[in-house]
Amino acid sequence: MMLMASKGALPIWVCAKAAQFHVGCSDLGGRTGGFAVNWSVKGDSVRPRKWECLSVGFLAQRAITPVEDEKPQTSGLESSGAIERTQQEEAKVFHRDLNLLPKPLSALDLYSNSNDGSKVRVAYQGVPGAYSEAAALKAYPKCETVPCDEFEAAFKAVELWLVDRAVLPIENSVGGSIHRNYDLLLRHRLHIVGEVQLQVNHCLLGLPGTSKEDLKRVLSHPQALAQCEMTLMELGVIRVSTEDTAGAAQIVASDGLREVGAVASSRAAEIYGLDILAKKIQDDDDNITRFLILAREPIIPGTDRPFKTSIVFTLEEGPGVLFKALAVFALRDINLTKIESRPQRKRPLRVVDDSNKGGAKYFDYLFYIDFEASMADPQAQHALGHLQEFAGFLRVLGCYPSDIVP
Structure with missing residues (x-):
């Protein structure tokens, strides 16, 4: 089945065994699959009416934008040194009213x-x-x-x-x-x-005037705490998990406890008026997080720069089926950059009958794959057409430009 996206974008491919439109994989011995490609461009789609007209009602x-604290008026008799000290103190004052921050x-x-x-x-x-x-x-x-x-x-x-x-x-x-x-x-x-691939540099934050030796507890997201395990062990602090790193910095700033610190970004220190007690405290310097950018409509793939495609699919039962699924990319020199498997929530277990030992239960998986190719490349189209021959379900999650760490 093929779902079309509006506004001149590419269609969404949802492939199944019963697909009605097929493109022959002539590049590999004439085998045919059920992969459909439609490059037609529709006219401008009509956006929903104004929000007050929708039943959602949201x-x-x-x-x-956070508002800076009001600066006190200075007397004309004050010296320039006193004014400079006042400005330095004001620069470290965090937002007293946290309600000013976006909720x-x-x-x-x-x-x-x-x-x-x-x-x-x-x-x-x-x-x-x-x-x-x-x-x-x-x-x-x-x-x-x-x-x-x-x-x-x-x-x-x-x-x-x-x-x-x-x-x-x-x-x-x-x-x-x-x-x-x-x-x-x-x-x-x-x-x-x-x-987006972002270099993550964790900082140890505390209230102004606090040293890292004063800390007894450190708050942060569990992954951030795990990534800074060696530094935190040397300090001998108690690690406390929070929802996210910036949220930990917000708690330290609002509670005002000098013995409590946070592991967060340097930008979080600026926002919440905290001191950076130590920089780059992560155990591994090459700490990179990959983010996905999501939208309502896909973008049109191109070949003018490196593109990456993400898909998800299921496989029928049989020996060597996963090997065959991965081989469709290797046969066309398409590089895989990511393979992830997740149990299916609606059908997590698969029962396999064995005449000698009775029934056996196995996990039934969804496979997520990222590969370095654009859907504008015929080789990528043939690979997905070939994959559909033994995939029970196939969906293209997106085709998008690759990002590199600067």
């Missing part, structure tokens, strides 16, 4: 104001100062970032037209894959339109 929440969107409580469309609105999970926000700003330097309290809320914000894009982590070079987002990719009908 209103998008606009990000609020995370909730999946059950999404609000919307009218958007003039002057810049892209990008959703991310966490609070201001999170690494996901830094990834969003790397992809769209002039964007308006919208924090969300959960990954699910970021997906829904895009689906409900509250934001234009969502930037979500998918894997880390040290911590591995973020399985939750793999599951959400299949549950939601969003398209991958880009990727």
Whole structure:
């Protein structure tokens, strides 16, 4: 079956055994598959009516730019040195009223104001100062970032037209894959339109005037704490898990406890008025997180620069089926950059009958694969057509330009 995207974009390929349209894989002995390709361009699609006319009734929440604390008036009799000291002290004052910061969107409580469309609105999970926000700003330097309290809320914000894009982590070079987002990719009908690879540098943060020797507890996301295990062990501190790194910095700033620190980004220190007690405290210097950029519509693949394609599929039972699935790419010199398997939620176990020993149960998997090729390349089209011969289900999650760490 083939679902068409609007607005001149490429179709969404959802391949099944019963597909009616086939393209012969003439490059490999005339074998045929059920892969459909349609490059026709439709006219401009009609966007939904204004929000007040929709039954959803939600209103998008606009990000609020933090307002600096009001500067005290200085007397003309003050010396220039006193004024300079006052300005330095003010630079370290964090936002006393944390209500001035953007509030995370909730999946059950999404609000919307009218958007003039002057810049892209990008959703991310966490609070201001999170690494996901830094990834969003790397992809769209002039964007308006919208924090969300959960990954699910970021997906829904895009689906409900509250934001234009969502930037979500998918894997880390040290911590591995973020399985939750793999599951959400299949549950939601969003398209991958880009990727961002961000160098992660963890900092140890504390209240102004605090030294790292004063700390007894350190807060952060579990992965960040694990990535800084050696440094934290040397300090002999108690590690406390929080929802995200920037949220840990926010807690330290709001509670005002000098014996509590946080592992977060340097930007989080600026936002919440904390001192950086130590920089680059991660155990592995090559700590890179890969983020996916999600949108409602796919982009048109090209061949002018390196592209990457992400797919998900299931396989029928049989010996060597996974080998055959991977071979369709090797036979065409297509490089695989990522292989991830996830148990199917609706059918997690597969029962296999054995006449001698009775029934056996095995996990039934979904396979996620990233490969270095554009869907505009006929070789990639033939590979997916070939894969469909023994795939029970096949879906292209997105075809997008590759990103490299600067």
